[in-house]
Amino acid sequence: xxxxxxxxxxxxxxxxxxxxxxxxxxxxxxxxxxxxxxxxxxxxxxxxxxxxxxxxxxxxxxxxxxxxxxxxxxxxxxxxxxxxxxxxxxxxxxxxxxxxxxxxxxxxxxxxxxxxxxxxxxxxxxxxxxxxxxxxxxxxxxxxxxxxxxxxxxxxxxxxxxxxx
Amino acid sequence: xxxxxxxxxxxxxxxxxxxxxxxxxxxxxxxxxxxxxxxxxxxxxxxxxxxxxxxxxxxxxxxxxxxxxxxxxxxxxxxxxxxxxxxxxxxxxxxxxxxxxxxxxxxxxxxxxxxxxxxxxxxxxxxxxxxxxxxxxxxxxxxxxxxxxxxxxxxxxxxxxxxxx
Amino acid sequence: xxxxxxxxxxxxxxxxxxxxxxxxxxxxxxxxxxxxxxxxxxxxxxxxxxxxxxxxxxxxxxxxxxxxxxxxxxxxxxxxxxxxxxxxxxxxxxxxxxxxxxxxxxxxxxxxxxxxxxxxxxxxxxxxxxxxxxxxxxxxxxxxxxxxxxxxxxxxxxxxxxxxx
Amino acid sequence: xxxxxxxxxxxxxxxxxxxxxxxxxxxxxxxxxxxxxxxxxxxxxxxxxxxxxxxxxxxxxxxxxxxxxxxxxxxxxxxxxxxxxxxxxxxxxxxxxxxxxxxxxxxxxxxxxxxxxxxxxxxxxxxxxxxxxxxxxxxxxxxxxxxxxxxxxxxxxxxxxxxxx
Amino acid sequence: xxxxxxxxxxxxxxxxxxxxxxxxxxxxxxxxxxxxxxxxxxxxxxxxxxxxxxxxxxxxxxxxxxxxxxxxxxxxxxxxxxxxxxxxxxxxxxxxxxxxxxxxxxxxxxxxxxxxxxxxxxxxxxxxxxxxxxxxxxxxxxxxxxxxxxxxxxxxxxxxxxxxx
Amino acid sequence: xxxxxxxxxxxxxxxxxxxxxxxxxxxxxxxxxxxxxxxxxxxxxxxxxxxxxxxxxxxxxxxxxxxxxxxxxxxxxxxxxxxxxxxxxxxxxxxxxxxxxxxxxxxxxxxxxxxxxxxxxxxxxxxxxxxxxxxxxxxxxxxxxxxxxxxxxxxxxxxxxxxxx
Numbered sequence: 001x002x003x004x005x006x007x008x009x010x011x012x013x014x015x016x017x018x019x020x021x022x023x024x025x026x027x028x029x030x031x032x033x034x035x036x037x038x039x040x041x042x043x044x045x046x047x048x049x050x051x052x053x054x055x056x057x058x059x060x061x062x063x064x065x066x067x068x069x070x071x072x073x074x075x076x077x078x079x080x081x082x083x084x085x086x087x088x089x090x091x092x093x094x095x096x097x098x099x100x101x102x103x104x105x106x107x108x109x110x111x112x113x114x115x116x117x118x119x120x121x122x123x124x125x126x127x128x129x130x131x132x133x134x135x136x137x138x139x140x141x142x143x144x145x146x147x148x149x150x151x152x153x154x155x156x157x158x159x160x161x162x163x164x165x
Numbered sequence: 166x167x168x169x170x171x172x173x174x175x176x177x178x179x180x181x182x183x184x185x186x187x188x189x190x191x192x193x194x195x196x197x198x199x200x201x202x203x204x205x206x207x208x209x210x211x212x213x214x215x216x217x218x219x220x221x222x223x224x225x226x227x228x229x230x231x232x233x234x235x236x237x238x239x240x241x242x243x244x245x246x247x248x249x250x251x252x253x254x255x256x257x258x259x260x261x262x263x264x265x266x267x268x269x270x271x272x273x274x275x276x277x278x279x280x281x282x283x284x285x286x287x288x289x290x291x292x293x294x295x296x297x298x299x300x301x302x303x304x305x306x307x308x309x310x311x312x313x314x315x316x317x318x319x320x321x322x323x324x325x326x327x328x329x330x
Numbered sequence: 331x332x333x334x335x336x337x338x339x340x341x342x343x344x345x346x347x348x349x350x351x352x353x354x355x356x357x358x359x360x361x362x363x364x365x366x367x368x369x370x371x372x373x374x375x376x377x378x379x380x381x382x383x384x385x386x387x388x389x390x391x392x393x394x395x396x397x398x399x400x401x402x403x404x405x406x407x408x409x410x411x412x413x414x415x416x417x418x419x420x421x422x423x424x425x426x427x428x429x430x431x432x433x434x435x436x437x438x439x440x441x442x443x444x445x446x447x448x449x450x451x452x453x454x455x456x457x458x459x460x461x462x463x464x465x466x467x468x469x470x471x472x473x474x475x476x477x478x479x480x481x482x483x484x485x486x487x488x489x490x491x492x493x494x495x
Numbered sequence: 496x497x498x499x500x501x502x503x504x505x506x507x508x509x510x511x512x513x514x515x516x517x518x519x520x521x522x523x524x525x526x527x528x529x530x531x532x533x534x535x536x537x538x539x540x541x542x543x544x545x546x547x548x549x550x551x552x553x554x555x556x557x558x559x560x561x562x563x564x565x566x567x568x569x570x571x572x573x574x575x576x577x578x579x580x581x582x583x584x585x586x587x588x589x590x591x592x593x594x595x596x597x598x599x600x601x602x603x604x605x606x607x608x609x610x611x612x613x614x615x616x617x618x619x620x621x622x623x624x625x626x627x628x629x630x631x632x633x634x635x636x637x638x639x640x641x642x643x644x645x646x647x648x649x650x651x652x653x654x655x656x657x658x659x660x
Numbered sequence: 661x662x663x664x665x666x667x668x669x670x671x672x673x674x675x676x677x678x679x680x681x682x683x684x685x686x687x688x689x690x691x692x693x694x695x696x697x698x699x700x701x702x703x704x705x706x707x708x709x710x711x712x713x714x715x716x717x718x719x720x721x722x723x724x725x726x727x728x729x730x731x732x733x734x735x736x737x738x739x740x741x742x743x744x745x746x747x748x749x750x751x752x753x754x755x756x757x758x759x760x761x762x763x764x765x766x767x768x769x770x771x772x773x774x775x776x777x778x779x780x781x782x783x784x785x786x787x788x789x790x791x792x793x794x795x796x797x798x799x800x801x802x803x804x805x806x807x808x809x810x811x812x813x814x815x816x817x818x819x820x821x822x823x824x825x
Numbered sequence: 826x827x828x829x830x831x832x833x834x835x836x837x838x839x840x841x842x843x844x845x846x847x848x849x850x851x852x853x854x855x856x857x858x859x860x861x862x863x864x865x866x867x868x869x870x871x872x873x874x875x876x877x878x879x880x881x882x883x884x885x886x887x888x889x890x891x892x893x894x895x896x897x898x899x900x901x902x903x904x905x906x907x908x909x910x911x912x913x914x915x916x917x918x919x920x921x922x923x924x925x926x927x928x929x930x931x932x933x934x935x936x937x938x939x940x941x942x943x944x945x946x947x948x949x950x951x952x953x954x955x956x957x958x959x960x961x962x963x964x965x966x967x968x969x970x971x972x973x974x975x976x977x978x979x980x981x982x983x984x985x986x987x988x989x990x
Contacts, residue, residue: 052176392673511907
């Protein structure tokens with residue numbers, strides 16, 4: 001099984017999806033950012049009172065899903081019909097977990113859009129908290145599931161929540 | 166110690182750096198993507214023969230450092246004087262590790278540029294390999310060191326290489 | 331009646347339009363910029379002789395309609411089939427009035443594209459004339475009409491031309 | 496007094512600022528959006544509970560100040576040192592008033608950045624509320640003051656608040 | 661026969677393609693960059709060993725095809741289904757020839773996308789080689805063929821390869 | 826003499842200009858587009874009456890100089906202080922010649938900005954005239970001169986006007 005982004009001579013190509021059918025596509029990606037207790041409490045309290053850190057990160061993540069084809073060289077431009085970012089505060093681990101859900105009707109999947117949205121949301125959390133904690137770590141960024149298209153459904157059973165993070 | 170991205174009323178603001186001195190800034194960020202053995206070998210062999218997967222990801226990472234202020238809402242636009250992406254193949258773990266080094270002369274640091282470059286390079290590796298392995302995981306994305314500016318030097322001693330990844 | 335850009339928990343979301351039908355959409359927006367007599371005459375004469383101020387503003391407005399989803403966080407990306415900017419010189423009031431007409435075939439309307447095009451065209455007039463008059467005022471920016479989609483036709487009967495500007 | 500954006504032959508040019516001194520620049524712009532009582536109450540209550548409409552518009556306005564030179568054809572790219580968006584709810588008129596404050600150290604002023612930030616923030620309010628009220632009107636967008644540069648200070652005394660809106 | 665980008669009053673317009681059918685579109689464009697022998701050998705050897713100059717130019721060309729509607733004011737945004745860049749080293753003339761092939765399903769053609777991809781790829785070659793040779797010349801950029809749409813097939817028989825370059 | 830865009834291992838890098846002095850930079854680039862007589866007359870007459878084709882192309886070229894670092898992967902972001910596009914109608918050859926002049930104060934040159942501005946202006950002419958003539962050819966795009974920086978002055982004496990086009 002080979003790379004679909006390379007032709008027979010090893011050239012980078014944007015995969016030709018001209019012959020593929022238009023189907024309903026969706027993908028969910030997740031990731032998390034771990035931080036110090038001091039920093040986590042500031043996000044948590046800030047969130048409760050003002051919604052700011054996660055509010056800004058939510059907007060950044062949604063906007064990033066729309067910019068994916070500008071960032072990832074061989075990605076196709078897609079007209080997303082849905083883009084959502086949700087956060088979960090993991091008190092025990094002092095971590096913020098993000099989930100990005102994206103959908104479109106098109107000839108190619110939206111996995112990269114979901115992963116890009118999740119990642120930029122986490123980078124924005126880093127940006128807004130780095131005055132308190134520069135040692136934050138982003139981890140466990142992966143595709144949770146995707147549906148639609150020729151390759152069909154994918155559900156990431158290996159990545160149980162809380163594991164290998 | 167509070168958030169610098171919020172004013173007293175909890176509004177999101179781009180921090181006023183007008184009074185700060187222009188100093189030499191640099192930052193290094195890293196991260197990694199773990200994959201199946203089949204996928205890792207394809208990257209490794211592809212790299213040896215054609216340079217493609219990592220070659221494209223390198224360009225994507227460099228270009229992303231220049232787009233940081235468009236992605237991270239409260240980031241200042243900076244004129245980077247240097248932007249480099251390097252990869253290390255970790256055979257034992259079937260992982261690709263990226264290091265992004267960025268520099269500028271300015272009033273604010275380049276931590277976000279280094280983290281954004283590293284992350285987008287890893288996302289591009291995901292994109293180019295996802296036909297082989299959709300279960301890849303991006304992890305251990307963090308700031309390695311930064312220099313310059315009022316807050317001075319930061320070196321991330323907690324994140325020893327090879328640990329908590 | 332509630333906000334469609336928020337879910338039940340008050341999170342910002344890009345509205346899911348996946349289930350909506352693709353219909354023919356169009357929208358018209360308008361707005362105006364008032365200026366000093368000296369400035370108005372310069373635009374008017376410049377226009378007659380060279381076409382420049384309004385010519386550049388026209389290009390800026392058309393290009394802005396294509397950038398709407400990058401500017402307005404929760405807007406969907408749409409493939410516009412039509413984008414037009416027209417100006418009317420209002421001699422009596424020393425004002426330039428812009429009309430932006432946009433169309434597409436899609437699952438969501440083009441109101442924001444029309445409003446963004448009109449606004450950026452007016453901002454460009456401001457930019458090109460500000461050496462003469464910094465006191466210009468942009469006013470009466472509103473949707474004139476929109477057609478297509480589930481919510482059907484909208485015509486703004488309240489905003490008669492020349493009124494409340 | 497002529498246009499600085501045109502040469503002697505009427506060509507559009509980006510003004511040559513090479514010979515100008517680098518000085519501290521700042522500008523403040525304002526504008527407002529009027530809406531129905533139902534819509535105003537939804538913004539007001541939404542704001543009190545969740546901060547959403549104005550929170551998203553605030554991020555959009557800040558990001559737009561950084562995109563000004565992409566939107567306004569003859570604007571120079573500037574490295575903003577400060578960008579802030581504030582809202583005021585005008586209960587009597589059912590209007591939201593925005594103020595955008597921008598600063599940089601450079602060879603040319605930041606008037607267009609302040610006006611663009613204010614305008615895009617208002618357009619975002621429109622976008623998020625248009626399911627409730629499509630008849631909203633953006634008005635009274637103007638420069639409040641600017642400082643720095645060869646043309647010196649400008650304060651807009653003609654536009655008293657509450658007037659000609 | 662008149663310009664389709666102007667209305668009856670000479671205004672620039674984005675052509676209304678709302679009534680056109682969605683058909684399969686493709687276009688091929690080419691161009692070349694001539695350089696000194698020293699520079700050509702460096703590209704050729706660099707390519708053989710590392711793939712770098714042409715590898716980076718290939719990515720740049722593909723990404724540029726996706727940015728066409730941002731660069732060419734009256735171009736429609738299209739969702740490309742295919743975008744490829746290939747190079748041919750012309751030893752006799754010390755030139756690099758690029759071919760860009762683009763396809764989509766849409767209401768308007770992809771000629772501009774193909775030409776933009778070819779041109780940006782050549783500009784990137786210039787950028788990466790200019791330390792060796794600043795006198796390089798880009799020439800013979802033209803449309804080779806296009807298919808689909810109301811105007812049907814076009815094949816550029818006048819531009820035989822190797823001629824008038 | 827080697828490539829400055831590659832390190833010792835053949836990796837693409839953005840050249841480190843951190844140690845370079847800030848000097849006054851300028852560059853001039855040119856290029857031309859040849860077309861059928863019918864098409865040339867339409868441009869010429871259109872220009873005389875309305876300024877449209879060349880007016881739009883002028884705006885496109887200026888805006889493109891500001892986008893150069895987004896298009897050319899290893900280009901540094903620069904704050905241009907000047908950007909001008911001029912056209913010359915070459916009646917004898919039915920060609921339009923463009924000249925793009927760009928300046929900045931910075932650590933690296935503006936050759937790529939001048940070349941990008943010239944090229945995008947020519948592509949825009951192509952776009953606006955392609956309904957009349959699809960066989961147009963862009964040729965003789967090259968750097969005319971550049972000044973400032975460590976490598977000093979460069980004047981392209983080899984490219985006499987009218988030759989090898």
